[in-house]
Amino acid sequence: MNQLIRDDLLQIRTPIVNFYVLRDHRGLYLIDCGFAGGRQLLKQALQNRGWDREPIVGIIVTHGHLDHILNVGLMAQETGAWVAAPRLDSAHYNGNATYRGFTQVTGLLEAIGKPLLNFQPFTPTRLLDHGEQLDIWHGLQVVHLPGHTVGHSGFYCEQLRLLFSADLFASYGSLSHLPPRIFNSEEKLVSKSISTVLDLRFSGSPSQPLRYRST
Ligand SMILES: [Zn+2]
Numbered sequence: 451m452n453q454l455i456r457d458d459l460l461q462i463r464t465p466i467v468n469f470y471v472l473r474d475h476r477g478l479y480l481i482d483c484g485f486a487g488g489r490q491l492l493k494q495a496l497q498n499r500g501w502d503r504e505p506i507v508g509i510i511v512t513h514g515h516l517d518h519i520l521n522v523g524l525m526a527q528e529t530g531a532w533v534a535a536p537r538l539d540s541a542h543y544n545g546n547a548t549y550r551g552f553t554q555v556t557g558l559l560e561a562i563g564k565p566l567l568n569f570q571p572f573t574p575t576r577l578l579d580h581g582e583q584l585d586i587w588h589g590l591q592v593v594h595l596p597g598h599t600v601g602h603s604g605f606y607c608e609q610l611r612l613l614f615s616a617d618l619f620a621s622y623g624s625l626s627h628l629p630p631r632i633f634n635s636e637e638k639l640v641s642k643s644i645s646t647v648l649d650l651r652f653s654g655s656p657s658q659p660l661r662y663r664s665t
Contacts, residue, residue: 514542
């Protein structure tokens with residue numbers, strides 16, 4: 451079930467991964483593009499919301515795992531949208547990421563999935579680093595949260611005190627926890643990234659709690 455979080459923010463829910471549609475006066479922006487069936491789910495959700503005639507202006511990538519980037523290349527081609535993605539996950543975008551240790555399981559799953567699901571490699575229009583600002587929606591700041599992947603990044607809207615935390619956390623139903631170890635390339639960096647997120651709580655207005663949106 452898709453969820454309208456605000457009148458300019460839509461969550462597209464799928465069994466494996468969630469992704470988001472943001473809307474401002476220029477059009478729509480996607481945070482990640484979902485996994486198998488994601489394009490159809492997006493189309494349906496935009497129709498239901500009455501946003502299907504609005505241009506998709508940009509695609510923002512949180513990290514390079516296939517369940518987040520499977521549709522990015524194809525959707526960028528179809529819509530002409532720019533793509534902004536974390537610099538340190540670049541090897542994932544052209545399909546050349548390598549996996550070590552426990553995450554070789556993830557690498558194997560992706561090696562099977564990429565040809566099966568017609569993954570299209572892509573070159574981002576803009577490579578993102580920690581602290582950069584995206585001048586869209588209510589403003590988004592890139593927050594580098596390595597651990598899940600080397601380049602894994604969240605996007606923080608200070609005005610709304612809202613963080614798109616990507617796969618820093620996983621949730622099954624109402625239970626939130628860290629992603630399983632086989633999905634974390636740099637497990638030792640996860641706790642530091644969680645500290646980084648907790649520090650965000652102290653910026654902006656202290657009167658409202660920080661809200662997290664995991665994908
Ligand atoms: Zn992931």
